[in-house]
Amino acid sequence: MMDSSKPAIPIDPGISIGHVHLKVADLERALDFYRGVLGFELTQRFGSQAAFVSAGGYHHHIGLNTWESGGGSPPPQGATGLYHLAILYPTREALANALRRVLDAGISLDGASDHGVSEAIYLRDPDGNGVELYWDRPPEQWPRDANGGLAMFTRPLDLEGLLSQ
16 A cells, blocks of 8 residues: 655646546436537447547547446435546636536536636536536636645635626
């Protein structure tokens, strides 16, 4: 077992998280949300068992499958698993557009926060998976403490202000 009291060798700063695969109960219902509401494009489909969606022609950002979960129910409260997947929008305007799409689809928000470094909207997909839609402020606008360290916070997000974009 690794000793967490010892400093770890840092990961390469050039990495990025590539994609996520979600177990879903109903592939069509999941596609209605990820394609119909959020606007991802279908890149490949394997019958009624799996589909892959992306933005901008990438092979896939999100995989949806029913291999182990067809007809299943969301995990119960108190269980381990995915807290949420986060979808990074390139601009505040793009996030505002995503919020409009979500509200127009009648989807309830779990929350909306200003974290200083980012603005985020939280909701659930049809399978109960947490979804965060967010944009990052430019690093030079991130809040800092007196020593120059990051000073993130959580404050309510002004949704009307965001929608005015």
